[in-house]
Amino acid sequence: MSPAADVVIIGGGLEGTSAAWNLTRRGVTDVVVCERATVGSGGTGKSSGIVRCHYGVSSLAAMATSSLEVFENAAELLGTEIGFHQTGYVVGVGEPNVDALRTSLAAQRAVGVDTEEIDASAVATLWPAARLDDFAAFAWERRGGYGDAYSTAQAYAAAARRAGATVRQGCPVAQILVAGGRATGVRLADGSTIGAGTVVLAAGPWSVPLLAAHGLDLPITVHREEIVLIDPGVDLGVVPVLSDLVSLQYVRPEASGAILFGNSDLSVPSPADPDTYSNQATEACLERAAAKLSHRFPGLTGAGVTSCYAGCYDVTPDFNPVISASPIEGLIIAAGFSGHGFKISPAVGRLVADLVVDGHSHDPRIPASDFRFTRFAENDLLRSPHPYVGAGEMR
Incomplete structure (x- = not known):
């Protein structure tokens, strides 16, 4: 095979480029990223960019809080700003979820998350336009906010290149090559091959x-x-960003002064083909957004839709990612991020680098076993011990 690399990464989105950058930080610089189109052109470019650490799964909360170091220090660590706006993050719940919120906050603090419960008067100061009477409790993360996933992937890729990695765009992978039960490289769509000691699948x-x-x-x-x-x-x-677990919506500001609205009710999936889906919101979505926003922000009588778009989540049965060695030796999987990939992407890259170099996680708060590929066949799904009634996927 010619050429060859120590590591070939399939996919030039957030997770693939973060893995490349983190591998170079571990001294592995003979890395090739194969991206079928352009960096960040898949799900990364459609991310709503929420940054929060509010997870009932402790390892995810730890990944999110450890990732803040990169978002807050991007200019130093990545060599450029990445569009991170540290506006803070509020999550509000109804009466049935108060105990789950408080138990989850304690668990989050145990793994280093800077979070606290605040009262309605504090939220009214943060979000004067919001109606709050149907909430029963709130949590506040002062370090939360939102960012630009596309710019972040570009920054990971550029930092990896400066350290010696190669990022090949317009380079679709047709096949993972395997010999004797071990991954040996990839075959590209043009028929050429790249040999590799390790293959990382992040597509x-x-x-x-x-x-x-x-x-x-x-x-x-x-x-x-x-x-x-x-x-x-x-x-x-x-x-700040507001996660509304009563109306099941999230809203965040845009730098332009607009509001980005997203639906948090994932109980009814909307299956799609990631290559052919419509990029426009449906009439039903627009009506749902209008109803939810009118309820939560009744004073914004002059509000109006300016634009809309759609993206795709790669969702696993437990709405949590696979970041794991596979049954094929030398093949690492990082996929199935279920809409959470942006906020944890720095930590995902570190975990992938740990698995490639050492075969295990170096952060005791983030056991690799939580994200193992085999958990689905074992019927041992990764679930929050503090689920929210009506909003389980929020964790």
């Missing part, structure tokens, strides 16, 4: 057929999610 939903060719079932389904951008009609000032 989102496109990971599934590459594994299926070797008899491995990665249980990912593709869910289409719609985003609506709203002109509030007034200057809201600086407001």
